[in-house]
Amino acid sequence: MKDRTKFPRVLVVTQDRRPAMPCSPARARQLLASGQARILRRLPFVIALTNRVDVETQALRLKMDPGASETGLVLTAAKNDGEHVIWGANLRHRSNQIRRGLYKRRLCRNNRRRRKTRFRPQRCLRQRKGKLSPSLRSALDRTWTWVQRLRRWSPVTGVSVEVVRIDLQRMQDPDVQGCDYQRGPLVGVRLRDHLLHKHDRQCAYCSEKRRGRLEIDHISPVARGGTDRLNNLVIACEPCNRSKGAKSTTEIGHPHIQAGKSLRHATATNIMCVHLLRRLECLDLEVEVGNGAETHTNRGLQGYRKDHWIDAACVGRSGRKVWLELRMPVWHITSFRRHLRRVHLSDAYGFPRQNGRVSQVHGFRTGDVVVAVVRRGKHRGIHLGRIALRASGWFQIGSAAVPWKCCRVVQRNDGYGYALQNLPYHPKVDARNQSTRPSHQRKLMGLRGAERPQTHSEMALPVSDPAISGS
Ligand SMILES: [Zn+2]
Numbered sequence: 001m002k003d004r005t006k007f008p009r010v011l012v013v014t015q016d017r018r019p020a021m022p023c024s025p026a027r028a029r030q031l032l033a034s035g036q037a038r039i040l041r042r043l044p045f046v047i048a049l050t051n052r053v054d055v056e057t058q059a060l061r062l063k064m065d066p067g068a069s070e071t072g073l074v075l076t077a078a079k080n081d082g083e084h085v086i087w088g089a090n091l092r093h094r095s096n097q098i099r100r101g102l103y104k105r106r107l108c109r110n111n112r113r114r115r116k117t118r119f120r121p122q123r124c125l126r127q128r129k130g131k132l133s134p135s136l137r138s139a140l141d142r143t144w145t146w147v148q149r150l151r152r153w154s155p156v157t158g159v160s161v162e163v164v165r166i167d168l169q170r171m172q173d174p175d176v177q178g179c180d181y182q183r184g185p186l187v188g189v190r191l192r193d194h195l196l197h198k199h200d201r202q203c204a205y206c207s208e209k210r211r212g213r214l215e216i217d218h219i220s221p222v223a224r225g226g227t228d229r230l231n232n233l234v235i236a237c238e239p240c241n242r243s244k245g246a247k248s249t250t251e252i253g254h255p256h257i258q259a260g261k262s263l264r265h266a267t268a269t270n271i272m273c274v275h276l277l278r279r280l281e282c283l284d285l286e287v288e289v290g291n292g293a294e295t296h297t298n299r300g301l302q303g304y305r306k307d308h309w310i311d312a313a314c315v316g317r318s319g320r321k322v323w324l325e326l327r328m329p330v331w332h333i334t335s336f337r338r339h340l341r342r343v344h345l346s347d348a349y350g351f352p353r354q355n356g357r358v359s360q361v362h363g364f365r366t367g368d369v370v371v372a373v374v375r376r377g378k379h380r381g382i383h384l385g386r387i388a389l390r391a392s393g394w395f396q397i398g399s400a401a402v403p404w405k406c407c408r409v410v411q412r413n414d415g416y417g418y419a420l421q422n423l424p425y426h427p428k429v430d431a432r433n434q435s436t437r438p439s440h441q442r443k444l445m446g447l448r449g450a451e452r453p454q455t456h457s458e459m460a461l462p463v464s465d466p467a468i469s470g471s
Pocket of ligand 1: 203204205206207208236237238239240241
């Protein structure tokens, strides 16, 4: 039997933009060639029928594994022998960039206050209760965007979501129970006494008892985002503490002393799942809720590797029998910022930088996906990818600089970067079964031998397109 799941289905909408059943890439090529469909969107690939309004659809299920840094999304079709995965994506969020950006802004503002230049009054009411943190809100909103998009492009009638409730206290102490949850590890003990007892009144770094005053030291320095959590604190003598400064324990030659596992991701995932579920329940969809253990069991029993989209496929009861092709390329969607909303650009010292931003050059914006055919010069060849804008009119695609006259827009910036890959995002997860051969990669990108992009590009087209493959 012909294996139909090796390539993801192409999403289809009708002439009046209602979702139709996704079709195979071969069928999409036929429809496009015969003029019965036209390309609605290239990234991800969606076609619109040109002559059909009413089409028959089957029910599809959207399955999600939400996370604070990455969310897995798949579309499955139910058949007699179980659910078949027909489309998949890993959506990478901007949580860390947002966190870093806010941290940098805070440093600039604190610095400004201290210098007494461009005085800036303290904003006391910055923390508003009940609101999500900016990084989490971004992850949630971007997941929501994709729920809405996929509902627009495919006949989704049900949704499965993994809602994990990670027990943060049990993560630290597996034996915790009853009222210990309220008490915490420091009940009735002073922090300093607890640490002194734990380290036997010795410096954690030099093990000397009498080299000066014993102090509390942060394993991961506060200057690098370390927190005051108990498992990030040790006892150190004054000379060791001074010499450590803002270095990590690895840098000072004590790699065995490491801060305990951060609970940031677990907390973020906990909050996000609940908020996402709340929003999904307002939709006119059948909602299936799965838990983390169930997903893990389902994936293990079926022998699938760990990946976000595979986790999403294994969510809930409907994840017990899932058919998926491990080599199926899935969309790797990376969130990018759409605008720079900073009023003043600042230099390394927090002073305003004079030269302003350029938002548009010759009709192009940063993040537009273009195909550039460069005929001369160092970077001659075909380049495909997101551009970084330069006022000079020479845009950056990866490491190549291409003139604006050679560029043609494939898709306008919509805040995401796209790549259709069968490679896991984290190569360490499972690098064995993956093909990195250039020929295979070219095939995945729907490009022919000599016409492949010359640079490392962030995107690919699933169906050969006259503009790019020249066919
Ligand atoms: Zn010491």
